[in-house]
Amino acid sequence: MLHKMLSYRFLGPILLIIVLGYFVAEMLGFGFRQPVFLPGKTSSAHHQIEIACDVCHTPLGGVKQEACLDCHKDALKADSDSHAIKVFNDPRSYALLAQIDAKKCVTCHAEHIADKTGNKVASVPDDFCYACHKEITTERASHKDFSMDGCTASGCHNYHDNQALYENFIAQHLNEANTLALPRVPARNMADIHRQQATPPLKTLIGTDHDGISSANDAGIVQDWAASGHAHSGVNCSDCHSLTKSGAVAKEWTNKPDIAVCENCHKKETKGFLNGKHGMRLAVNLSPMTPEMARIPMKDNAHNKELNCNSCHSPHRSDTKEVAVEACLTCHDDSHSKAYINSPHHQLWKKEITGELPVGSGVSCATCHLPRLPEKEHGLESILVMHNQNMNLRPNSKMIRSVCMNCHGLGFSLDALADPALMINNYSTLPSKKINTLNMIQGRKIMKKQSSSDDLK
Ligand code: HEC
Ligand code: HEC
Ligand code: HEC
Ligand code: HEC
Ligand code: HEC
Ligand code: HEC
Ligand code: HEC
Ligand code: HEC
Ligand code: HEC
Ligand code: HEC
Structure with a gap:
């Protein structure tokens, strides 16, 4: 029977039906755009x-x-x-x-x-x-x-990406110390630049200046806002909460300003967020990502927490310290993330927060995953936070130039990132072996020197 069905006489019509069916299904909109049609x-x-x-x-x-x-x-x-x-x-x-x-x-x-x-x-x-x-x-x-x-x-x-692996680059960084003399990442300067550039000069707002509608004047919120960088830089309630802003008074108030509001003033941060994993669903108009959708381990009690700007930043306090570690650990629960708390880097971070060490000496989750990078803005060189946490993630040598080499030598950084055990313990011990690349390049340098002095003879 099957034999006969597949004889040439039937093959034509069957194919035709399949092809027509496909187009009809596509036109009706349920086509093959369904996970059940994924081959793997x-x-x-x-x-x-x-x-x-x-x-x-x-x-x-x-x-x-x-x-x-x-x-x-x-x-x-x-x-x-x-x-x-x-x-x-x-x-x-x-x-x-x-x-x-x-x-x-x-x-x-x-x-x-x-x-x-x-x-x-x-x-x-x-x-x-x-x-x-x-x-x-x-x-x-x-x-x-x-x-x-x-x-x-x-x-x-x-x-x-071979930027940390080019022969010439490595040749310039042979024999560096494991940890440099002044281990520090650059300071952020967005707020300073903003203040310098503002015309007319910025007015620092205080609690009574707020323009929130009366039903929304929660005292706690007003207090938090008044102490934030936003109030210091003249950003009022209505700048975020008003849909149709006219003058200083909110016309239409929304209790849930979305990411487009932040994007008005923070374009680069928003772009980075949307290009990375955290924002990739929003970028293609899907619902926000939640930890429930993850393949890597997440905290049980965070399953429905949506990913947008406010899942890390609390909307009325623009302090970024608790954002750099605590926020991440409300969701992430893999061994690498959990091991961070006992790492030497976390000890440095705690000392930076208490002021025992200068700004930039600590290493938070964000120091590695949301690195501070130079960006041209308003014609000025500013140091902004890269919000695409996958930008330097894989292959992991991408982290060397943007992060590790602020504080460590190239050889040590290469060894540390090549050691899978250190990924698990979150860089808490010395790398177990040295990779050969630096020796090879040192060897070539000596050979080149010898042959050029031979040439001179
Ligand atoms: C991120 C991009 C991406 C998305 C999203 C995606 N695919 Fe694919 N898909 C690919 C790539 C790449 C291939 C391999 C194509 C090749 O080898 O030429 C592929 C192959 C396939 C194939 C095998 C046949 C072929 O064209 O080679 C099917 C069937 C398929 N996808 C169905 C789906 C369905 C159904 C969805 C949505 C539920 C989907 N894909 C979503 C990238 C994607
Ligand atoms: C389809 C062919 C192709 C494949 C596959 C390929 N390469 Fe290349 N590779 C090239 C070409 C072409 C160049 C440029 C040659 C030149 O400029 O002399 C190059 C250049 C290079 C260079 C020197 C330039 C640089 O920027 O560092 C290195 C090193 C290199 N490849 C390594 C690799 C490695 C490692 C792989 C596998 C992960 C790989 N290549 C796979 C074709 C290929
Ligand atoms: C930098 C932008 C920004 C500024 C400035 C701001 N807010 Fe908000 N506010 C938000 C965001 C974002 C949310 C939504 C948080 C969420 O979705 O959970 C919010 C939520 C709220 C809510 C709802 C609270 C809740 O628990 O649901 C109230 C009320 C509110 N804000 C009042 C104010 C008042 C009053 C001011 C001024 C004193 C102010 N906001 C200034 C961004 C801002
Ligand atoms: C009207 C413009 C404006 C809007 C809208 C706005 N911001 Fe800001 N934001 C600023 C300015 C200006 C600063 C610099 C403030 C300072 O520290 O002096 C700033 C600073 C920040 C900081 C850094 C604070 C620090 O401690 O360095 C964060 C985080 C931030 N904003 C997040 C957000 C988020 C999230 C939203 C959306 C809910 C938002 N902003 C909406 C103008 C805005
Ligand atoms: C709608 C945007 C989008 C499209 C289309 C898309 N990607 Fe991606 N891709 C992403 C995002 C977002 C990530 C996760 C963040 C990252 O790694 O940059 C990613 C991750 C990747 C990674 C892994 C990087 C890592 O960190 O492990 C590769 C490789 C990749 N994409 C290649 C492709 C190729 C090839 C195609 C075309 C078949 C494609 N992508 C289509 C957005 C996209
Ligand atoms: C995964 C957590 C996370 C998310 C999501 C997030 N941020 Fe941030 N953001 C941070 C951290 C951590 C810092 C501070 C890093 C540092 O100090 O090195 C920061 C810093 C900032 C700053 C300070 C300015 C700068 O670049 O120097 C702004 C503005 C900002 N974020 C805006 C946003 C906006 C807008 C969104 C949403 C599009 C967003 N953030 C989403 C973690 C996050
Ligand atoms: C609201 C929950 C939440 C918060 C807060 C959060 N993340 Fe994530 N993160 C996720 C989810 C969900 C994914 C996607 C995981 C997946 O698809 O398997 C993710 C992905 C990542 C990835 C990419 C992993 C990969 O394999 O591509 C990194 C790196 C990361 N987060 C770091 C951080 C850091 C650092 C912070 C704090 C500054 C942070 N996250 C804050 C939920 C969160
Ligand atoms: C010293 C730098 C450094 C610090 C600090 C750090 N990480 Fe990572 N993290 C890495 C590197 C490097 C990788 C990629 C490792 C690899 O793929 O080899 C990684 C990978 C990840 C991944 C992806 C894991 C996976 O299985 O795909 C997540 C999620 C993550 N880190 C979150 C965090 C969180 C949350 C913190 C803080 C609690 C943190 N990291 C602290 C360097 C760091
Ligand atoms: C000949 C094989 C090959 C081709 C063609 C190729 N890739 Fe890759 N790609 C790789 C390998 C291997 C990696 C793993 C990391 C590495 O070795 O650089 C990678 C890694 C990536 C990553 C992760 C981040 C990074 O910077 O390494 C992205 C994103 C990516 N590829 C996108 C693309 C896109 C987009 C194209 C087409 C323009 C493309 N790749 C073509 C082999 C390839
Ligand atoms: C802000 C500076 C800074 C940055 C950025 C930084 N580190 Fe460190 N790291 C340190 C300091 C300081 C120590 C402690 C050194 C000591 O105790 O002698 C340390 C310790 C370590 C150790 C443990 C060494 C031991 O003795 O047990 C490893 C491994 C390590 N770092 C790897 C990395 C890697 C890989 C990166 C990049 C992804 C990185 N670090 C980024 C400053 C930094």
Whole structure:
């Protein structure tokens, strides 16, 4: 029977019915945009937005490269991508591309394939560098005994971001101390710049200046606000609570100002938040993320806590100290996060808060995950908080330049991040071994010196 069904006579009509069915379903709007049609588990990178099939798939099902670029182009550019698409425009690359089409993101970042797209960043086998660089083990004596699946292991190379791993960069940072003489991250200066720039000069508001509507004049709220940076910089209740602001008086009051309100004055922070994991659902118009949706361990009692600006910042107190550790630990509950409390970094952080150590000497969760980075704003160099907590997360060597090297030498930072045990104990012990990269580069420097002095003879 089945035999007959599949004979050529029936195949045509069956295919036609399937194709027509597909278009009808698409037109009716229930199409195949459903999780039941996922062929396998979505990667941890994107599982939070998997339901928004359309941000990646075209109406007929394929994946457009533009989708990947829309969301990731800027970050890869900022990383000075070693294998950017333009690297392969050279005709000499055509033979390489025939082996592995490196101009297409999906070649290495497939989705929904059970055994490939779990927690790994890329879906290619570990030895894929071999396709293009097989000559390296013969061309470079130092690489003679290396196996081709080890290029990205233990902090030697990354495919995209090699900013902490370039030979010249490492050569400039050989023999640095484990911990530098003045271990400090730069101070934030958004408020200072804002005050300098304001015309007319800012008026510091006090409690009685507030313009909240009378039904909302909670004394506690007014008190908190009056002590906040917002009141000091002239930001009144209605700046956040009024939907149609006219003059100083709120016309239409909302009790739940949303992220668009904060975005009015804090564009860079909002952009970072939306580009990172915490904000990625809001960025594609899905409901806010909650810990219940997470794959990594979260506190049981936080399951329904929504992620927006106020899940870390309390709306009327703009103090950022409790935000940098306590807020994170209301949700996060994995071993790395829990181990932080007993780490040497947390001891430094407590001393910074009590004033025993100068500002910038402590290391909070935010010091590593929401690093302070220089940004051009109003033509001035300001130091702002990067709110995309995935920007420097994977591969973890991305943290070296933006964070660790404010306080530690390059060699120590590379060793610490290459040691998986230190990830679990939140950098509480010394790294167990030294990686070989620095020795190799030192060796090459000596060789180059010798050969250039040979040239002189
Ligand atoms: C973050 C981007 C992203 C989202 C969101 C997404 N997919 Fe995919 N999907 C991909 C990628 C990448 C591939 C692999 C494409 C390739 O290899 O050419 C893929 C492959 C597939 C395939 C295999 C057939 C094919 O086109 O290669 C199906 C079926 C599929 N997705 C269905 C879905 C459905 C249904 C949803 C929503 C519930 C969804 N996808 C959401 C990125 C995504
Ligand atoms: C709607 C925006 C969006 C689209 C479309 C999208 N991504 Fe992503 N992607 C994200 C966000 C947000 C994250 C998590 C934060 C991060 O890692 O930057 C992420 C994570 C990743 C990661 C993992 C990074 C890590 O930290 O582990 C890779 C790799 C990646 N995306 C590649 C792709 C590729 C390839 C495509 C196209 C098939 C694509 N993305 C489509 C938003 C998007
Ligand atoms: C030839 C394989 C390959 C191709 C093609 C490729 N990637 Fe990657 N990508 C990787 C590997 C491997 C990693 C893991 C980290 C590393 O080694 O740099 C990665 C990591 C990433 C990350 C994590 C963050 C980072 O900076 O490393 C993002 C985001 C990403 N890729 C996006 C893309 C996008 C977008 C494209 C298409 C323009 C693309 N990749 C093309 C192999 C590839
Ligand atoms: C599709 C081919 C292809 C694949 C796959 C590939 N590369 Fe490359 N790689 C290139 C090309 C092309 C260049 C540029 C060559 C040049 O400028 O001489 C390059 C340059 C490099 C460089 C020197 C430039 C720099 O920015 O550091 C390193 C190191 C490197 N690749 C390592 C790797 C590693 C490690 C992998 C695997 C994770 C890998 N490559 C995978 C083609 C590839
Ligand atoms: C920087 C912006 C901002 C300023 C300034 C501000 N608020 Fe709010 N306020 C918020 C946000 C955001 C929420 C919502 C919190 C939430 O969703 O849980 C809120 C909530 C409230 C609520 C509801 C409280 C509740 O528990 O639901 C009241 C009442 C309120 N604010 C009054 C005031 C008054 C009065 C002032 C001035 C003295 C003021 N706010 C100044 C941002 C602000
Ligand atoms: C009308 C403009 C305006 C709006 C709207 C606004 N802010 Fe601000 N915000 C400022 C200014 C100006 C400062 C600098 C204040 C200072 O510390 O002197 C600031 C400072 C901050 C700080 C840093 C305080 C510190 O201790 O350094 C945080 C956090 C903050 N805002 C969060 C928010 C959030 C969250 C929202 C939305 C609920 C919001 N802001 C809405 C103008 C605004
Ligand atoms: C995951 C927690 C978290 C979320 C969510 C969050 N912030 Fe922050 N934010 C912080 C921390 C922590 C700091 C202070 C970091 C430091 O001092 O190094 C901070 C600092 C700030 C500052 C100080 C100004 C600066 O850049 O120097 C502003 C403004 C701000 N956040 C606005 C926002 C806005 C707007 C949102 C929502 C779009 C938001 N934050 C969401 C944790 C968060
Ligand atoms: C309201 C709860 C909540 C708060 C508060 C919160 N997070 Fe998260 N965080 C989440 C959720 C949910 C995810 C997504 C996890 C997943 O998809 O498995 C996440 C993801 C992350 C990731 C990316 C993990 C990954 O594998 O890609 C990092 C890093 C992170 N958070 C750090 C922090 C830091 C640092 C703070 C404090 C400044 C903080 N978070 C505050 C709920 C929270
Ligand atoms: C000294 C820097 C540092 C500090 C402090 C730090 N982290 Fe991390 N964290 C890292 C690095 C590096 C990784 C990535 C490790 C890797 O993938 O190898 C990471 C990974 C994570 C992840 C992802 C875990 C996963 O399984 O995907 C979360 C969530 C996280 N950290 C939250 C926190 C929280 C919450 C705190 C504070 C209680 C904190 N971290 C303190 C450096 C730090
Ligand atoms: C604000 C400065 C600062 C930053 C940023 C910082 N650290 Fe540290 N770290 C220190 C100081 C100071 C110590 C304590 C050194 C001591 O006790 O001699 C320390 C201790 C450590 C230790 C424990 C050493 C021991 O003796 O047990 C490790 C591992 C470590 N840091 C790794 C890192 C890594 C990896 C990063 C980047 C992700 C980083 N640190 C970022 C200042 C910093």
